[in-house]
Amino acid sequence: xxxxxxxxxxxxxxxxxxEALYDLDLYTLGELADAIRKEKYGNKSxxxxxxxxxxxxxxxxxxxxxxxxxxxxNPNQYTMTHEQILDIVKNSEQLGAKEIHIVSAHNPNDGxxxxxxxxxxxxxxxxxxxxxxxxxxxxxxxxxxxxxSYDDVIDLMIESGVDSMPGGGAEIFDEKVREYLCKGxxxxxxxxxxxxxxxxxGKQSNATMLFGHVETRAHRIDHMIRLRDLQDKTGGFNAxxxxxxxxxxxxxxxxxxxxxxEILKTYAISRIMLDNIPHIKAYWVTASVNxxxxxxxxxxxxxxxxxxxxxxxxxxxxxxxxxxxxxDFVALIKNSGFQPIERDSLYNELKAY
Ligand code: V47
Numbered sequence: 482x483x484x485x486x487x488x489x490x491x492x493x494x495x496x497x498x499x500e501a502l503y504d505l506d507l508y509t510l511g512e513l514a515d516a517i518r519k520e521k522y523g524n525k526s527x528x529x530x531x532x533x534x535x536x537x538x539x540x541x542x543x544x545x546x547x548x549x550x551x552x553x554x555n556p557n558q559y560t561m562t563h564e565q566i567l568d569i570v571k572n573s574e575q576l577g578a579k580e581i582h583i584v585s586a587h588n589p590n591d592g593x594x595x596x597x598x599x600x601x602x603x604x605x606x607x608x609x610x611x612x613x614x615x616x617x618x619x620x621x622x623x624x625x626x627x628x629x630s631y632d633d634v635i636d637l638m639i640e641s642g643v644d645s646m647p648g649g650g651a652e653i654f655d656e657k658v659r660e661y662l663c664k665g666x667x668x669x670x671x672x673x674x675x676x677x678x679x680x681x682x683g684k685q686s687n688a689t690m691l692f693g694h695v696e697t698r699a700h701r702i703d704h705m706i707r708l709r710d711l712q713d714k715t716g717g718f719n720a721x722x723x724x725x726x727x728x729x730x731x732x733x734x735x736x737x738x739x740x741x742x743e744i745l746k747t748y749a750i751s752r753i754m755l756d757n758i759p760h761i762k763a764y765w766v767t768a769s770v771n772x773x774x775x776x777x778x779x780x781x782x783x784x785x786x787x788x789x790x791x792x793x794x795x796x797x798x799x800x801x802x803x804x805x806x807x808x809d810f811v812a813l814i815k816n817s818g819f820q821p822i823e824r825d826s827l828y829n830e831l832k833a834y
Contacts, residue, residue, distance in 0.1 A: 484498055484501060488513050491756065493756055496702055496703060500699050502746075502750045507749075510745075510749040510750065511749055513749065514779050515778055515780060517780065518752060522782045524820045525822045525833075526783070528783065528785065528822070528824070529580055529823060530578055530580075531578055531579065531582055531613075531785070531786035531788060531826075532569070532576075532578040532580070532804075533788050533791040533792070534570070534581055534582065534583045535549070535584055536566055537559065537561065537586050538555070538557075538586045539558050539589075540552075540586035540588065541588070541626070542586075542587045542622065542663065543663070545731060545733040546652075546662060546663075546694060546733045547731055548727070548731040549796040554730050555730065563595075567599075570607060574610055578787075579609075579611060580612075580613055583615070584615075584619070584647060584649055584793065589626055592627070593634070596615070597638070600641040600642045603642065604642025611644045611827075613643075613644065613645045614638070615638055615647075616649035617646070617671070617672040620634045621666070621671055621672075621675065635682065639682065639684070644826065645827065646684070648718075648721075648722050650667055650672060650689075651669075651689045651690060651691070651708075652689075653691060653701075654672070654704045654707050655669075656669060661695065662695070662733070673707065673711050677714065680711075680717025681715065688708050689721075689723070690722070690723050690724065692724070692725065693739040693743075694733055701747060701750075702754065705754045705755055708755065709755055709756070712758055719760055719827065719828060720761070721751055721755050721758045722785075723747050724764060724767045725744055725767040727767060727799050728797065729797050744772060744776075745776060745779045748761060748780050748781050752779075760782055761783065762784070762785055763781035763784055764784075764785050766785070766795075766801035769800070770813065774813060774814070777814075777818075784810075787807050787810055788805060820834070821833075
């Protein structure tokens with residue numbers, strides 16, 4: 482059976498076949514991915530009303546691609562107090578946010594309680610708000626810094642009100658590339674182990690892949706297959722989010738950035754390879770809004786959310802520091818031919834626009 486026939490017949494693809502997908506032309510790939518997307522979701526395009534909150538940029542780890550953490554390129558350190566965090570959350574909740582997505586740098590100064598206390602206080606004051614917080618990289622950092630186990634941190638997160646985990650810190654799983662990008666941070670095996678533990682507690686999470694820097698296409702396929710293997714065991718991933726590398730203000734030297742075509746191919750291939758992860762997210766922050774809207778026709782069914790403010794990718798050049806107006810977002814999705822569906826963080830449908 483040839484590759485295209487296999488995809489139409491829903492036969493699972495191998496590493497070699499995944500790599501060969503990149504040799505197909507963009508429109509063929511788009512059609513194949515779009516057919517899968519349409520069968521699952523028809524014309525629906527999901528988003529949520531959320532707020533990204535990044536409470537500290539003080540980081541004990543050094544990732545070459547990161548422009549967010551305080552360093553000699555970004556000397557402006559900050560760490561929010563719980564009161565400052567609560568003020569932001571209160572304001573976002575009043576503006577309609579249903580999810581608060583909290584990702585911090587790996588701050589060695591404030592202890593586990595600074596992280597957990599913030600979650601507890603948010604949950605006490607805003608019990609209906611979904612807290613998506615703590616990447617596997619942050620969890621690993623806390624265990625290294627404070628000598629506690631993954632299980633302990635995960636149990637503390639649940640006790641403190643964290644509802645789901647974001648997909649950050651995955652970067653690229655290939656060990657050599659990972660060592661070059663972010664030596665010393667959570668390893669690929671550990672990232673997988675942490676998500677497995679989280680899923681085993683009946684909880685859901687997302688998974689990202691940072692691409693468009695020094696990795697090869699084969700590394701991307703390998704990354705997807707490692708996630709697919711875990712998903713076979715646990716079923717706990719909601720969404721896969723290919724993050725397009727943003728190039729400004731960091732320490733990674735990259736010559737060739739991916740073209741729009743390469744980005745769209747990667748979205749479509751994600752949809753085809755990840756036959757067991759329900760949602761593929763075109764994260765408009767790193768793809769650009771225009772390309773994210775087109776990505777809806779290349780296998781993506783989710784655009785993340787209105788975000789309100791974002792500090793990690795915008796530090797590296799993304800135009801996301803002030804999020805997106807809800808009415809504009811809805812109009813853009815509609816005008817691109819899709820039906821905007823506001824969802825909650827676990828993909829229950831809340832409102833069709
Ligand atoms: O893991 C850092 C990435 C991630 C850069 O789970 C960069 O729904 C591009 O994980 N260029 C954090 N990316 C953000 C994240 C995320 C975003 C949206 C939705 C979800 C979700 C998760 O940001 C990090 C890292 O891979 N990042 N620097 C950069 N220069």
